Every structure is written in structure tokens, then in C-alpha cells.
Amino acid sequence: MAFEELTSRHAVMWGSAPFENIAHLIEDMHVALVERLSPLAGEHWLDLGCGVGDVAFHAARAGATVTGSDLSPTLVETARRRAAEYGLDLTLEVADCQNLHDADASFDVVSSSVGVIFAPDHERVASELARVCRPGGRIGLTAWRKESGVGAMFAAMAPFMPTPPPGAGSPLQWGHEAYVESVLGGAFDLTIEELDIPQVGEDGREMWTFFRDNFGPSFTLWTSLGADRRTELDTAMEAFFESYRSGDGISVERRYIVVTGVRR
Numbered sequence: 001m002a003f004e005e006l007t008s009r010h011a012v013m014w015g016s017a018p019f020e021n022i023a024h025l026i027e028d029m030h031v032a033l034v035e036r037l038s039p040l041a042g043e044h045w046l047d048l049g050c051g052v053g054d055v056a057f058h059a060a061r062a063g064a065t066v067t068g069s070d071l072s073p074t075l076v077e078t079a080r081r082r083a084a085e086y087g088l089d090l091t092l093e094v095a096d097c098q099n100l101h102d103a104d105a106s107f108d109v110v111s112s113s114v115g116v117i118f119a120p121d122h123e124r125v126a127s128e129l130a131r132v133c134r135p136g137g138r139i140g141l142t143a144w145r146k147e148s149g150v151g152a153m154f155a156a157m158a159p160f161m162p163t164p165p166p167g168a169g170s171p172l173q174w175g176h177e178a179y180v181e182s183v184l185g186g187a188f189d190l191t192i193e194e195l196d197i198p199q200v201g202e203d204g205r206e207m208w209t210f211f212r213d214n215f216g217p218s219f220t221l222w223t224s225l226g227a228d229r230r231t232e233l234d235t236a237m238e239a240f241f242e243s244y245r246s247g248d249g250i251s252v253e254r255r256y257i258v259v260t261g262v263r264r
């Protein structure tokens, strides 16, 4: 199954809003992932779906020789600007994680923080991870749980979204141990644990509009709708965030798994 057209649309979608405004909402996840991969100075590290660069920056600060790559040229440009601001020396480039140009076994570590899970061809992703990671090298991925806040948010948005093409994988499939074992377990010895990174706020409307305007997929969806459907989406998503209210505050639990693995 080829997903070239969908992937081209994703490249535009992910760059349609300034992800740098919300990357900090998952900073604890970036730190948890990098800690579990214990970067060593001089190691060759590839961060896939690097977004605006945060995981790649952590690895570079630890002394690794880092390449961060992402499907979105706009986000890669932002990552380059941020790296220059921080005085970090690393390679940042545009690449589709389903079709990498890197040589076989060229990295000691391959990471992806809720990045590769969004590519539609899971088989290709798994085979590229196994191909570019050297024997004895490590992988580390994070993936949202379907049964938790992010899964529930995608479900609330689903009635407004176009139907995905037949055979396209869902990012939420990666949030299950058995599924990850089935796609990666043949090439890697895996360890999987669950963590939570709640999203807190005070007002459902503010939380939704901030997210809507800064997260490419929701911004692209919202701008694709007519005025009436936009209002319906806004109403549904404000209600979604308000459903997590307790007293004065809102806290959306967002459970995810951290997958680490050693290449056989």
C-alpha cells in the first residue's frame, strides 16, 4: 500500500501551525525518553519526526552526534533557527521516516517522541527503524494511549475529519504493548512502560483555541471546514476539555507508553 499522497498532505498539515508554541507541553516526555536512552558522547543519534527539535537538542547537549529529521520543511526550518539560538551543532533535515536516505546500520540510537506514530505505513516505519539502527544499538519511541486524553481528543475530532484511505495505520495503534511487539519485536528486544503527562488549564475554550491554533492537524482541520462546522467543532472541543474539570481547574490525563529496544 502506497501512501505518498497522504504523506505529502501531512507534510503541509504539520507545518500549518507553530508547533514551537506547544512543544513545551510535552517537555517531560522529551526528558523521559532521552533519559531512558542514556546518550553517550560521540554516539550517532537519529531523532525521527523531530518537530521543532527538542529531543534532538537534549541528545546534542549530552554530546551525541545528532541528526534530527522531520517530514515538515517548515518545522525543520524552525528547529534550525532554535538550534542556532541555543548554539547547538547538529544536522536538521527534511525526511519521511517511511523512506529514509540513511545507510543501513548507520546509527547507535534512533528515537522518536510521538513522531513516527503519525506515519500511515507502520510496516515501513518498523522496517526503516530496524534498517538504520546498528546491531546492539537502541531505539526509543513514545506513543499515546488510545484510552487516555489524547486518544479521547482524537475521537472527539474524528466526526469532523476526512476518512483516512484504506489500510492507513492509526497513530493510536502504537500505544498498545501487543501491537508494538508485533511490529518491532522481531528486530528489537523491547521494554515498555506507561507514563502520564497531564495537560492543565482553567478554561475549556481557552485550552481548545490555544491547541487548535498551534497544532498543525487541528488547525488544518478547522480551516478546512465551513463556518457552521467550525462552530460545531469549537463547541464539541470546548466541551471535551470542560469534561475534565474538577473544581476551578481542568486536568486532562494524557497517558503514553515509552518503548525502548535493543537491536538484535
Ligand SMILES: C[S@@+](CC[C@H](N)C(=O)[O-])C[C@H]1O[C@@H](n2cnc3c(N)ncnc32)[C@H](O)[C@@H]1O
Residues within 6 Å of the ligand: 007, 010, 014, 015, 023, 026, 030, 048, 049, 050, 051, 052, 053, 054, 055, 069, 070, 071, 072, 075, 095, 096, 097, 098, 112, 113, 114, 115, 116, 118, 119, 120
Ligand atoms: C506531535 S509532533 C512531535 C514532534 C517532536 N517529536 C516532539 O516530541 O516535540 C509529530 C511530528 O511527526 C512528524 N511526522 C509526521 N509524519 C511523519 C513522517 N512520515 N516522517 C517524518 N516525520 C513525520 C510531524 O511533522 C511532527 O513534527
